[in-house]
Amino acid sequence: MSTKTKILDAAEQLFAVRGFNGTSLREITSQAEVNLAAVNYHFGSKKELIKAVMSRFLDVLSPRLTLALVKLCEDETPPNLVEVFSSFVEPLLHLNEVKENGTSNFLQLLGRGYTDSQGFLRWFLTTTYPEVISSFVNAVQKAYPELTREEIFWRLHFTMGTVVFTMSSSDALIDIAVNDFDKQTDISDVIKRVIPYVAAGVGAPINKI
Amino acid sequence: MSTKTKILDAAEQLFAVRGFNGTSLREITSQAEVNLAAVNYHFGSKKELIKAVMSRFLDVLSPRLTLALVKLCEDETPPNLVEVFSSFVEPLLHLNEVKENGTSNFLQLLGRGYTDSQGFLRWFLTTTYPEVISSFVNAVQKAYPELTREEIFWRLHFTMGTVVFTMSSSDALIDIAVNDFDKQTDISDVIKRVIPYVAAGVGAPINKI
DNA sequence: GTCTATAACTAGATAGAC
DNA sequence: GTCTATCTAGTTATAGAC
Incomplete structure (x- = not known):
């Protein structure tokens, strides 16, 4: 296993748990059992390392997800919102086959990236992988044509x-669920629970304000 | 205006924008125009300062919100979910009268607190202000009795x-909305848009998994 | 490519003068 | 209560030997 991969793996796991700001290069290199200087040799800077960690997932996820959404829209009958959100399941869970804990790590990283580091990851995502977003907006528009683009914008952000x-807090939530309700739960259960919630939210009646 | 208040005001604003990890005591004291050592004199540590910033809001919000939720549940007819979530509006917007930008700052801080600092704020909130959460769960249960406690747990976290x-990203979202849709928007508009979304989400049909 | 050593800087916290 | 000065420990990043 190459030094580069060792760094990426360690960074991925630590970033997911502690956030980008909360993880130092020292922690990463010591967990990876490589020299501190190796990060700068292989990636140039911490920011570039963050991008590399995210890209490893996005390069796998993005085409798969775009394809699923485009395919759904090709049907004669328009999709419903549950179908739109269900399109995410296979591409997301596929990350588990690429890497141990891939799905969970990726989603946690996404959460970190939106709140840590003042939106730099939002910028990176929207400029580097715009086709995911546009195919998603497209699918929602087909499923619920009465929604204005403005309303779609808000509801997608919600x-x-x-x-x-x-x-980003799934580990803690799963722990609580296991303790309080005595139910074994994993990331794919959480995904299945969240789909009806977000589908209903996006499909909510339009509120004139 | 006392040094203590100057520190609280500066910390509140900086924490909201940059997060807790992302804000140093030096930035806070220099914006507050007080001496660096004053933070430790008045609050003891950065962690205690964070608690003090949050408590200033929660001490106002918590009783108001609890009262609104309890009152709603006293009616003969059970509330619907839109009413439950609408109960949050007045107590939240009231924070604007206590402090300039109070509502927006508080909600941003809440967002920061859940992702920064490994759940320490979640712990602080649930142990120090438990009555808000229990009155909320109660109201949801009255509005939608078919939901199991486990399903309520998940949907409330969603x-x-x-x-x-x-x-926590409302400033950026409002900016985008103003630019892309040429619509002046403020925090109370965002709150009004989010209510139908979350009400529909919590009220989604139950998915057997 | 990988290492040691270190530069250059920032963090939170505190002792002690005033 | 407020200040300066400083401590300790952490950070990213890099120069240069191997």
């Missing part, structure tokens, strides 16, 4: 919040 | 995510 926040 | 995430 959805992003729901998912990202839930996932 | 809701927390929606609100907290939206609010």
Whole structure:
């Protein structure tokens, strides 16, 4: 296993748990059992390392997810919102096959990236992987044509919040669920629970304000 | 204006924008125009300062919100979910009268607190202000009795995510909305938009998994 | 490519003069 | 209560030997 990969793996796990700001290069390199200077040799800076960690997931997820959404829209009959959000399940869970804990790590990182580091990750995501977002907006518009683009904008951000926040604290939530309700739960259960919630939210009646 | 208040005001604003980890005591004291050592003199540590900033809001919000929720549940007819979530509006907007930008700052801080600092704020909130949470769970249960406690647990966390995430990036979202849709928007508009979303989410049909 | 050593800087906290 | 000065420990990043 190369030094580069060792760094990426350690960074991924630590970033997910402690956030980007909360993780030092020293912690990463000591967990990876490589030299501190290796990060700067291989990635140039901490910011570039963050991008590399995210890209490793996004390069796998983005085409799969875009394809699923485009395919759904090709049907004669328009999709419903539960179907739109269900399109995320396979591409997201596929990350578990690429990497141990891939799905959970990725979603937690996404959550971190939106609140740590003043929106730099939002910028990176929207400029580097815009096709995911546009195919998603497209699918929602087909499923619920009465929604204005403005209303879609807001509701997609609410959805992003729901998912990202839930996932960034999913470990704690799963712990609580196991203790309080004595139910074994994992990340795919959480995903299945969140789909009806966000589908209903996006599909809520339009409120004139 | 006392040194203590000057520190609280500066910390509140900086924490909201940059997060707790992302704000140094030096930034706070220099914006407050007080001496660095004053923070430790008045609050003891950065952690205690964070608690003090949050408590200033929670001491006002908590009784008002609890009262509104309890009152709603006293009616003969059970409340609907839109009414439950609408109960939050007045107590939240009231924070604007206590402090300039109070509502927005508080909600942003709440968002920060859930992702920064490994759940220490979650612990602080649930142990110090438990009556808000229990009166909320109670109201939801009255509005939608078919929901199991476990399902309520999950959906309330999804809701927390929606609100907290939206609010922690509300400045950026409002900017985008103003630019892309040419619509003046403020925090109370965002709150009004989010209510139908979360009400529909919590009220979603139950999915057997 | 990988290492040691260290530069250059920032963090939170505190002792002690006033 | 408020100040300066300083401590200790942490940070990212890099120069240069191997």
